[in-house]
Amino acid sequence: MSSQPSPADQQRRLHGWGRTAPSVAEVVTPRDPDEVAAAVLGAGPRGVIARGLGRSYGDPAQNGGGRVVDMTGLSRIHSIDAPSGLVDVDAGVSLDTLMRAALPFGLWLPVLPGTRQVTIGGAIGADIHGKAHHVVGSFGNHVESMVLVTADGTVRELTPDGPESELFWATVGGMGLTGIVVRARLKLHHVETAYFLVDTDQIDNLDDLMDRQTRDDDKYAESVSWFDAVTTGPHFGRGILTRANHATLADLPEKLRDKPLKFDAPQLLTVPDVFPPGMLNKLTGKIFSELWYRKAPTKHGVVQNITQFLHPLDIIGEWNRGYGPNGFLQYQFVVPPGRGDVVRTVLERVTAAGKVSALNVLKRFGEGNRAPLSFPKPGWTLCLDFPVGPGLGELCDELDTIVLDAGGRHYLAKESRTSAEAIRRGYPRLDEWRKVRASVDPEGVFASDMSRRLELV
Amino acid sequence: MIDAVGNPQSILLLGGTSEIGLAVVEAFASDRPMRVVLAARPSPRLDEARARLEGRGCTVETVEFDATELASHADVVQKSFAGGDIDVAVVAFGLLGDNEQAWTDVAHAVELAQVNYTAAVSVGVLVADRMKEQGHGSLVALSSVAGERARRSNFVYGSTKAGLDAFYSGLTEALRPHGVVVTVVRPGFVHTKMTEGMKAAPLSTTPEAVAEVVADAVRTHKELVWAPAPLRFVMSALRHVPRPIFRRLPI
Numbered sequence: 240m241s242s243q244p245s246p247a248d249q250q251r252r253l254h255g256w257g258r259t260a261p262s263v264a265e266v267v268t269p270r271d272p273d274e275v276a277a278a279v280l281g282a283g284p285r286g287v288i289a290r291g292l293g294r295s296y297g298d299p300a301q302n303g304g305g306r307v308v309d310m311t312g313l314s315r316i317h318s319i320d321a322p323s324g325l326v327d328v329d330a331g332v333s334l335d336t337l338m339r340a341a342l343p344f345g346l347w348l349p350v351l352p353g354t355r356q357v358t359i360g361g362a363i364g365a366d367i368h369g370k371a372h373h374v375v376g377s378f379g380n381h382v383e384s385m386v387l388v389t390a391d392g393t394v395r396e397l398t399p400d401g402p403e404s405e406l407f408w409a410t411v412g413g414m415g416l417t418g419i420v421v422r423a424r425l426k427l428h429h430v431e432t433a434y435f436l437v438d439t440d441q442i443d444n445l446d447d448l449m450d451r452q453t454r455d456d457d458k459y460a461e462s463v464s465w466f467d468a469v470t471t472g473p474h475f476g477r478g479i480l481t482r483a484n485h486a487t488l489a490d491l492p493e494k495l496r497d498k499p500l501k502f503d504a505p506q507l508l509t510v511p512d513v514f515p516p517g518m519l520n521k522l523t524g525k526i527f528s529e530l531w532y533r534k535a536p537t538k539h540g541v542v543q544n545i546t547q548f549l550h551p552l553d554i555i556g557e558w559n560r561g562y563g564p565n566g567f568l569q570y571q572f573v574v575p576p577g578r579g580d581v582v583r584t585v586l587e588r589v590t591a592a593g594k595v596s597a598l599n600v601l602k603r604f605g606e607g608n609r610a611p612l613s614f615p616k617p618g619w620t621l622c623l624d625f626p627v628g629p630g631l632g633e634l635c636d637e638l639d640t641i642v643l644d645a646g647g648r649h650y651l652a653k654e655s656r657t658s659a660e661a662i663r664r665g666y667p668r669l670d671e672w673r674k675v676r677a678s679v680d681p682e683g684v685f686a687s688d689m690s691r692r693l694e695l696v
Numbered sequence: 697m698i699d700a701v702g703n704p705q706s707i708l709l710l711g712g713t714s715e716i717g718l719a720v721v722e723a724f725a726s727d728r729p730m731r732v733v734l735a736a737r738p739s740p741r742l743d744e745a746r747a748r749l750e751g752r753g754c755t756v757e758t759v760e761f762d763a764t765e766l767a768s769h770a771d772v773v774q775k776s777f778a779g780g781d782i783d784v785a786v787v788a789f790g791l792l793g794d795n796e797q798a799w800t801d802v803a804h805a806v807e808l809a810q811v812n813y814t815a816a817v818s819v820g821v822l823v824a825d826r827m828k829e830q831g832h833g834s835l836v837a838l839s840s841v842a843g844e845r846a847r848r849s850n851f852v853y854g855s856t857k858a859g860l861d862a863f864y865s866g867l868t869e870a871l872r873p874h875g876v877v878v879t880v881v882r883p884g885f886v887h888t889k890m891t892e893g894m895k896a897a898p899l900s901t902t903p904e905a906v907a908e909v910v911a912d913a914v915r916t917h918k919e920l921v922w923a924p925a926p927l928r929f930v931m932s933a934l935r936h937v938p939r940p941i942f943r944r945l946p947i
């Protein structure tokens with residue numbers, strides 16, 4: 240008789256949303272801050288990292304051979320105060336849950352990313368941004384205080400301007416490497432309805448598209464454009480600019496006025512796990528681009544619900560499977576305001592390399608915040624989306640040079656393949672951040688596959 | 697970590713002067729330079745290999761390694777992992793030997809068995825242990841088609857590769873739950889110093905071509921590959937040829 244030992248139950252294979260570069264770690268799911276502290280103190284030589292809902296594309300929420308703390312077990316909303324807009328929540332609560340709970344009180348989360356399936360902890364760790372960045376900044380700007388468990392098991396309450404404000408800002412955008420956020424107080428905005436008043440503009444080339452965003456984005460609370468990277472020639476970069484303000488009660492048609500804060504999110508289908516690789520190829524990319532462009536003719540003042548406006552992709556659950564087993568990656572960068580030309584250069588390189596990105600999102604960022612590793616800074620952010628395949632690595636390396644030479648940088652929440660050098664160049668305050676981190680984690684207890692790959696610590 | 701597009705950051709070559717092994721390192725390094733650990737017996741060839749890889753922008757460390765010194769292996773592997781995670785490890789050392797001498801001379805037979813099988817198992821166990829601790833990694837073993845069906849002209853070497861092949865195939869299964877991918881590579885006749893002066897067999901190939909097969913296998917998590925690929929079908933057919941005919945085949 241031979242016995243076949245299997246690894247302990249909690250040994251799990253983890254990957255990011257892009258389904259690339261998996262590793263195996265011991266996953267623990269604490270239920271309260273004490274259990275989080277115990278999980279940190281009990282970490283082995285490979286250290287520990289927090290994981291939210293795993294919506295980062297690469298490897299920041301995995302820790303091969305070490306411990307991963309699944310934060311979704313800390314899932315209580317402690318209080319919602321309608322008049323002040325202050326909410327007190329556990330770090331494992333998702334933005335979706337919080338939004339649904341806060342809307343009936345007329346409260347709105349000022350920063351919502353392309354998916355609401357992210358946790359408060361993940362939103363702080365990556366200092367996420369939404370379509371409203373040019374007006375409200377990133378997630379960290381709306382955190383009034385947070386409770387952080389550090390490497391020695393201590394539980395600290397941090398505020399943006401208090402005595403340990405440096406640690407607060409090192410945690411915002413710090414990719415889980417300063418400690419584990421267990422709870423936070425956020426300040427939400429007041430809204431009258433759960434609807435948007437949307438202006439859609441079909442614009443037939445890239446220069447005009449960017450020109451429009453530069454000219455009158457300030458009139459809108461939310462702004463983003465999607466463009467077509469498949470069509471070449473004079474219509475290169477033709478796109479759809481969608482911008483919106485929160486609809487007031489008076490903006491709503493009669494039938495919506497009864498329940499202005501009602502929210503329903505339809506989820507229509509889940510992509511099965513059986514897609515052949517390259518399903519999303521050049522041909523389907525072309526068809527997709529054409530359909531997307533056609534479906535959005537210029538129209539102003541249209542009332543849309545949250546899903547229609549903010550999360551059209553949420554209608555298809557787990558759409559990341561559409562890319563097949565080799566996975567995919569997002570290439571997102573920001574370049575300074577004067578370097579909008581980089582957007583065109585990058586797209587031309589992509590086209591020349593014969594690659595197709597079907598989802599291309601372009602936005603103008605407003606001011607950044609104090610966090611040394613926060614991604615957003617004034618300028619243009621472009622996000623491209625590629626299935627993994629031969630030649631993609633070389634193309635991305637080439638794009639890195641273009642982006643960095645223009646004074647740009649990459650978004651760690653989407654990052655899965657760049658070099659340590661590229662991050663050093665893009666984040667000139669990396670050493671400042673390292674110092675703060677080293678002061679609370681001198682032994683390097685917090686570690687992730689990303690921190691090792693990009694030599695962050 | 698091997699990143700999303702298949703770039704490793706570090707590679708360990710056990711048999712640090714193997715032509716096939718070095719071609720594998722270069723195949724990865726051509727996309728992005730990395731940290732290379734060459735475990736080998738000191739020699740001018742090793743110095744040359746180091747210089748060549750450094751010329752490509754790689755950082756190179758060498759660790760003294762003699763396959764026959766089994767007792768030293770733990771130390772060799774420990775040193776090889778001292779600089780951080782190893783993303784890809786390639787077991788490339790091997791001896792072809794002289795078949796007529798090998799099946800008649802105990803010392804030579806045992807040397808082949810030791811280098812090609814015992815030592816490969818020994819470092820396999822040690823590297824597996826480290827990769828398990830990392831929770832990720834790719835372990836590549838250079839087997840040979842010679843191990844798939846032993847021929848009269850080459851059976852001592854063939855038997856050692858059959859043993860290596862079986863060991864690493866099993867290790868593939870054992871390490872899978874730990875996030876480590878083991879790839880068994882079965883090359884045919886490859887033009888290297890090992891086969892210098894020998895008459896090339898059909899479907900003979902180059903170290904560079906084998907390296908492409910290996911790099912692709914590592915990137916796509918393949919567990920068993922032939923180089924060149926069509927050998928898979930040739931070997932599949934050969935395995936079933938009756939002995940009296942197999943004996944007379946000009947291979």
Ligand SMILES: Cc1cc2nc3c(=O)[nH]c(=O)nc-3n(C[C@H](O)[C@H](O)[C@H](O)COP(=O)(O)OP(=O)(O)OC[C@H]3O[C@@H](n4cnc5c(N)ncnc54)[C@H](O)[C@@H]3O)c2cc1C
Pocket residue numbers: 256288289290291292293294295296299300310330331351352353354356357358359360361362363364365366367368369370413414415416418419420421552652653
């Ligand atoms: C479809 C889609 C659209 C997206 N759109 C946007 C967008 O528009 N804007 C944007 O900014 N991002 C966007 N993202 C990225 C996403 O918002 C971030 O990756 C976010 O961090 C994911 O949160 P999570 O809870 O899944 O965290 P994970 O991915 O699990 O973790 C992300 C990081 O946060 C750390 N972390 C998690 N929890 C904690 C905690 N409790 N304490 C400390 N650190 C913690 C982790 O260690 C890790 O480094 C999008 C992602 C997807 C899949």
Ligand SMILES: NC(=O)c1ccc[n+]([C@@H]2O[C@H](COP(=O)([O-])OP(=O)(O)OC[C@H]3O[C@@H](n4cnc5c(N)ncnc54)[C@H](OP(=O)(O)O)[C@@H]3O)[C@@H](O)[C@H]2O)c1
Pocket residue numbers: 711712713714715716717736737739741761762763764787788789790791792811838839840841882883884885886887888889890891
């Ligand atoms: N070439 C082929 O046709 C072919 C076909 C199938 C499989 N393979 C296998 O592929 C692998 C690589 O072969 P190759 O073609 O690249 O040949 P190679 O260049 O001759 O490499 C063989 C390597 O093994 C090393 N080695 C031999 N004995 C050793 C010992 N006692 N201790 C440490 N290292 C030792 C050699 O190191 P030194 O420099 O110190 O001698 C050399 O680096 C081998 O396992 C071989 O069996 C080769």
